[in-house]
Amino acid sequence: MRFAFAGIPALCASIAAGIALAVASPGAAAQEKTKLRVSVIPIVDVSPFYAAIKQGYFKAEGLEVDPSPVAGGAAGIPGLMAGAYDLVFTNVVSTILARQQNLKIKLVAPGWSAGEPNDGAAIVVRKGEGLKRGADLNGKSLAVNTRNNIIWLYAAEWAARTGADLPKINFREVPFPQMVDALKGKQVDAAFIVEPFYSNARNDPSLEVIGLPYYSVQPGVSVAQYVATEDFIAKNPGTVRKFSAALKKGAQWVNANRKSNEYFELVAGYTKLNPAIVSQMLVGSAPVSVDAGSVEETMKLMRKHKLLDANFSAASMMHETAR
Numbered sequence: 001m002r003f004a005f006a007g008i009p010a011l012c013a014s015i016a017a018g019i020a021l022a023v024a025s026p027g028a029a030a031q032e033k034t035k036l037r038v039s040v041i042p043i044v045d046v047s048p049f050y051a052a053i054k055q056g057y058f059k060a061e062g063l064e065v066d067p068s069p070v071a072g073g074a075a076g077i078p079g080l081m082a083g084a085y086d087l088v089f090t091n092v093v094s095t096i097l098a099r100q101q102n103l104k105i106k107l108v109a110p111g112w113s114a115g116e117p118n119d120g121a122a123i124v125v126r127k128g129e130g131l132k133r134g135a136d137l138n139g140k141s142l143a144v145n146t147r148n149n150i151i152w153l154y155a156a157e158w159a160a161r162t163g164a165d166l167p168k169i170n171f172r173e174v175p176f177p178q179m180v181d182a183l184k185g186k187q188v189d190a191a192f193i194v195e196p197f198y199s200n201a202r203n204d205p206s207l208e209v210i211g212l213p214y215y216s217v218q219p220g221v222s223v224a225q226y227v228a229t230e231d232f233i234a235k236n237p238g239t240v241r242k243f244s245a246a247l248k249k250g251a252q253w254v255n256a257n258r259k260s261n262e263y264f265e266l267v268a269g270y271t272k273l274n275p276a277i278v279s280q281m282l283v284g285s286a287p288v289s290v291d292a293g294s295v296e297e298t299m300k301l302m303r304k305h306k307l308l309d310a311n312f313s314a315a316s317m318m319h320e321t322a323r
Helices: 009-024 044-054 073-082 092-100 150-161 176-184 197-202 213-217 230-235 237-257 261-271 292-304
Strands: 035-040 064-069 087-091 105-113 121-126 141-144 170-173 190-194 207-211 222-229
Touching (some): 035 044, 035 073, 044 064, 044 237, 044 261, 073 087, 073 092, 073 105, 087 092, 092 105, 092 150, 092 222, 092 292, 105 230, 105 237, 121 176, 121 197, 121 213, 141 150, 141 176, 150 170, 150 213, 150 292, 176 197, 190 197, 222 237, 222 292, 230 237, 237 261
Parallel strands (some): 035 064, 141 170
Antiparallel strands (some): 087 222, 105 222, 121 190, 121 207
């Protein structure tokens, strides 16, 4: 470092030493947050996050995380903007909609991907009622966890591709843990259910699967990510990098252990389900980065269903830690 001071080398040395001390000082690093409030949904998609907690990956990065369960990712974003959460696990559609509303948020880490033949996400109905495709749901009710999110979007696209007249379907908001009971209690006629609750439905003799929206519409879809505000990222760049690094290790642990009893017990712990039910889950691979191309495909689908009219790219939504 060079200074413009002439004839006072001692002062230059003192300033340089002070700057070096400030950069290296633990006090400077301590200005970033290390205790994080994270909004999550109690589904299999957040298993890398809980794995990172249990395996000590966050702790190894000097972070303490406090998970706050909500019904859907869309519910977490208002809390994020209000400062109730530091990071939010949310579906990609809700994030895109938030960006369309000029909310200053970015994807900082991958959440989950889907769209394999047995990816643990399906449209489920009561057996024997003649409901087999989208056309059969005209005049019927279809449960989604929240409207205008990724579950709604891909359920709607699947239904449209299989003959439905979408205005004739009553999309009803039902939290994932309550969908099977809502079906069996005839409060809804169909439900788009994901793991670990899908296994419960799949093994119930009174229910049957009629569609795989993710796999049918967009195999490999990047379903969800972790999001933070641009202000939080700017003030806590090191914390964001550490969070993403710990979460990546959690995803790698899940991919190596997703058929183990330890994994089943992990998911059972935060979903409050019986480990025997959880052990029957259909679990795909946890992503270690966000697929920008997949996000672009989802944006095209949103434009088709008139959810999106703003013009911005997937890349503009992504922080470097998401890639």
